Amino acid sequence: MTPLLARRLLFVTGKGGVGKTTVAAALGLLAAEQGKRTLVCEVEPKGDLSVAYECGPTPFQGRQVSPGLTAMSMDTEASLREYLKLIARVPVVGRIGPVASAFDFVATAAPGIREILTIGKLCYEVRERHYDLVVVDASATGQVVGQLAAPIGINELVKVGIVRTQTGWMLDILRNPEITGAVIVTTPEEMPVSEAVDLSARIAEETPVKLASVIANRVLPELFGTREEEIFESMAAPPVTKALAEELDVDVDALTSVFSAARLAVTIRRDGAAHLERLRAGIAESVPLLYLPYLFGRAHGARAIRQVARLLGEEL
């Protein structure tokens, strides 16, 4: 398989809240540090990317975050405008306000219109070689399949018109696994893993894009091996704990609390491990599964992104 960052277009997706923005921002940073001209694009313009990089607003036109790294937010109206100007060569004079709001509405009803503007803009950046790598902080599970599949679907809906003639080159980019890949982010929990498994199947069946990697985020460290756990359990036995508390000159209840906390950590970790096994079994064997540890310290902002980029660099 092509190494992840050797591709040109990566869609980072997964259930809401699993760490898509964190991973996308870190992948972008990592690529830029490797000397690639990199664009990171947030598809849902919530401003999370600007929080991740602590860099101020990231407009459609893009904002330079660091040398070689640009961040932008998708805006379908701006994309439409650019599209009309650059590709359709339709002159747009002044504000397209009312047109845009009508368009917005039509786009909600007609499948694929909004999606094609999103995908089209991203493919366009790849085609024009403005960047070596475009990392997309894509939509969550619910919408991403529709977005990735839009260039296929639109052909069925739109029988004539410029949109239809524009899908061919997009599909060439999206279908090529050396150029384009999807990255599913998940966490070691029930719903995120179930969604990740379903999503990997749907991406394979319904979209032109191939799955490049799955990233299990927020993975707790393993505290003990089996023998160590036995040792732990003997220490946690009340008489041993009591003696230990006396030796350390601490309150026995306090020490018992410390042991309870360790037991809780072991339980949460074990729950998660079962879900990770389900994840491994549920995705194609050829797809690499990467792990990112749970960050106990502050997990958002530029410092955390640098840390995740470093960890990802080690995993890749």
Place this chain on the structure above:
Amino acid sequence: MSPTRQRAKAGTGAGTAAGTDASGGQNPRREEGLSAAMSSPTALELEQLVAAKEVMVACGPGGVGKTTTAAALAATIAARIGGRVLVLTVDPAKRLADALGIKGIGNEATRVPTEAFERAGIRPKGELHAAMLDMSESWDALVRRHAPNKSTADQIISNPLYQNISRRFSQGHDYIAMERLFELHEDGDYDLLVVDTPPSRNAIDLLDAPARMQEFFSSRLLRWLTVPYRSRFVNMASRPFYQVADRILGSQLLQDLADFFILLQTMREGFVARADAVGRLLRDPRTTFLVVTTLEAVPGREASEMKAALAERHLHLGLLVCNRVLPSLLIDPAAARAADRLAESAASIGERLAPELTAAGEAVAPEVVGRVVEEVAHSFSNFRLVANREAELLRELSAAHDVSVTVPYQPGHVTDLAGLLRMGAGIWQDEPDGESPDTRAPGRARPSASRSRRT
């Protein structure tokens, strides 16, 4: 909708409903249904809330446990207070759906058998029913209700654009959840409806869904879009749009869209009136909202926005549920000191304990024991960091708030009725099945001094 609608409250809870309606009347302390175990302020608060309300809407950020909390509350209320309780879930995790006996397709409600409660060690006072929201079935039902005749309804339902809207329009999903709630409330088959809400991109959208639906149908835009196809006279304002859209999309798609919107307009009056009624139900004193969140930065921020949005719209916030909270023992300074002492003395503990452990079983090296001790101490300080952040967020979130409750992280997740009831017991601030106290969360309910009950 009359405010004095009869409650069909059956069973033990029945007698109490009348005294505690939303008019703010004092609740005469209940003779029954309020066991000694429920004497904490929250238990009383919750009892009052349940007695005064007919609808509870669980809302909040994605993935925090809305569905689980809604189910846990409904099960616990059915078990402890009684009455016919329905939980309407949206997209429950598979094992939860199985646990509730939800078939996975269709809007049909099923009753959770009494035996299931008994297997979980509880004799329920009332009935728990569970249903799942089937988006497309609910949409179809809505169209059938409001279309002028069957053939129009059929035409709309078979239109590919309709299929698309009804399946993907996420704001539409918000509306459908509220619409279905309204319908169930109108039917009056249940004493209490506990409603889960869809994971929407923005939780606040949910509150505005009825108003939006009304706006949509009343909008000039809708009429304006269909103008060129209804009359030969093409209004000037619509020209640039059609010119541009024609070139990009082709006229066929535009024609299809216009046809569809013309069909939609036939339902306008019914839809608008209905959306208005749905909005009124959300504002009704018998309705309350539960904001569910975890104590993580992003969900916490969304939850506090949600609270503000409720207040702004004069909607009643019944309870703030902070879910999956780490236990308070993690922020205990004495425990922190014990962990520090462990870390300092790991090597000597290893030296001392290794022979003892070897004598009791297999041979073990002092370094291995030392490492276990270090791991325990290290893990404690890691989790303490997280627990401290949670505690901080909890203080911020519940500062100006009526009632809030924390639900501990439940190892193994909540996937069966026993788990739901255990979670409910956590909300009620007691642990009937004797769960070890050290896995309990800090959350005492904190009814604030200035309680603002809405009238």
